[in-house]
Amino acid sequence: xxxxxxxxxKLVERIGKSDEILLVDDITVRELLSILExxxxxxxxxxxxxAQNNRITNIDETITSSKIDVFPPFxxx
Amino acid sequence: xxxxxxxxxKLVERIGKSDEILLVDDITVRELLSILExxxxxxxxxxxxxAQNNRITNIDETITSSKIDVFPPFxxx
Amino acid sequence: xxxxxxxxxxxxxxxxxxxxxSILSHQSKTEIGAHDIFLGQVRADKVQGKTVRAxxxxxxxxxANEICxxxxxxxxxxxxxxxxxxxxxxxxxLAGEICIFVFVSAAHREAVFKALQEVVxxxxxxxxxxxxxxxxxxxxxxxxxx
Amino acid sequence: xxxxxxxxxxxxxxxxxxxxxSILSHQSKTEIGAHDIFLGQVRADKVQGKTVRAxxxxxxxxxANEICxxxxxxxxxxxxxxxxxxxxxxxxxLAGEICIFVFVSAAHREAVFKALQEVVxxxxxxxxxxxxxxxxxxxxxxxxxx
Numbered sequence: 001x002x003x004x005x006x007x008x009x010k011l012v013e014r015i016g017k018s019d020e021i022l023l024v025d026d027i028t029v030r031e032l033l034s035i036l037e038x039x040x041x042x043x044x045x046x047x048x049x050x051a052q053n054n055r056i057t058n059i060d061e062t063i064t065s066s067k068i069d070v071f072p073p074f075x076x077x
Numbered sequence: 078x079x080x081x082x083x084x085x086x087k088l089v090e091r092i093g094k095s096d097e098i099l100l101v102d103d104i105t106v107r108e109l110l111s112i113l114e115x116x117x118x119x120x121x122x123x124x125x126x127x128a129q130n131n132r133i134t135n136i137d138e139t140i141t142s143s144k145i146d147v148f149p150p151f152x153x154x
Numbered sequence: 155x156x157x158x159x160x161x162x163x164x165x166x167x168x169x170x171x172x173x174x175x176s177i178l179s180h181q182s183k184t185e186i187g188a189h190d191i192f193l194g195q196v197r198a199d200k201v202q203g204k205t206v207r208a209x210x211x212x213x214x215x216x217x218a219n220e221i222c223x224x225x226x227x228x229x230x231x232x233x234x235x236x237x238x239x240x241x242x243x244x245x246x247x248l249a250g251e252i253c254i255f256v257f258v259s260a261a262h263r264e265a266v267f268k269a270l271q272e273v274v275x276x277x278x279x280x281x282x283x284x285x286x287x288x289x290x291x292x293x294x295x296x297x298x299x300x
Numbered sequence: 301x302x303x304x305x306x307x308x309x310x311x312x313x314x315x316x317x318x319x320x321x322s323i324l325s326h327q328s329k330t331e332i333g334a335h336d337i338f339l340g341q342v343r344a345d346k347v348q349g350k351t352v353r354a355x356x357x358x359x360x361x362x363x364a365n366e367i368c369x370x371x372x373x374x375x376x377x378x379x380x381x382x383x384x385x386x387x388x389x390x391x392x393x394l395a396g397e398i399c400i401f402v403f404v405s406a407a408h409r410e411a412v413f414k415a416l417q418e419v420v421x422x423x424x425x426x427x428x429x430x431x432x433x434x435x436x437x438x439x440x441x442x443x444x445x446x
Contacts, residue, residue: 008360009430010442054363069360075443076388076429077340077400077420085214086284087296131217146214152297153242153283154194154254154274174320181396184344191337193323197407198330250327261343267417274409
């Protein structure tokens, strides 16, 4: 499955792009995070959150949406 | 000593005037309240506060100011 | 800011423009990160078939200003706040209009939230202001705080 | 009021006029007795000799609007409030300008005080908005909430 990852805030700087396409097969959020941390070791210290369908995911949830948001800590307000 | 009593809020209605002069000698707040309640039995159920020099008095304090405020419960805000 | 006794009273309802001007005047204070504003609005309460159309406020204004000054001083000592302003109506305020405006500012939000609530509670409990609720049939009753 | 997902975002700083217009539009709701307003203002913080001159906000706006809608719904269920409005800046907000405006109204003050604090805390914790603090020397750092 083709998944579009969108990066936000300081992640855009750390990764050097604001989105990218990943080819994955039936993976969980935990597995996605592990893929990302291997690909971008600079993300390890950040507490990253993953959202799909405009909702923060649980770590054992399966990725089902083709659009995934990858967030650094929120800092609104 | 001549003391000017000023009445506020619903007291003006209950008593029928907004101020009056009282002749008293070295009395405490407690004694003043008792004088007022004898004179105006309709005040008994109200929790009246007495102020002098822009400060709420204690019950055993002596009346020293020539201007005394007689307040019903506050209802600002 | 904390030294002189200020006049808290405004004749009639407090206009939204008064509030926005007050906010605007704080934009030069760039150490402020959080404002908390309380506004009391006159409710058109229904009592035995009658409706409140206004509250007519009277006060011992000199003492009220003095007590508000003391409330401010105590709050500045207790919380790390930058500014505090208190305004209250005198005279007639129609249902739907603002009769009290309390404005607290600080670097961080924790202080303004705590300070504002306490100040509003203290104003209601300790400031000699009296509200007469005027009904639509020309009768009235005296407002009671709780 | 509670049904549709609204857009909370305003481009740039939130003007005091926006706030007074919002207050004015509540004067016809005469069941309201208390408003509580939180405003966040951009601080000119000093960090290692540099001064914050603005915050540039970005967001996942669709999700942010959705989460704010959920926060509103939950708060209406929890507290007897009449109205709630949430606005947040997007893009550049200068030091001294307002970047968040949260407005809660109810018949009585207890509900607005409790609801407003909780809502502001939840917005800071759960809404995907990101602030980039721009310094006067053209460097920047990413804002962190606590």
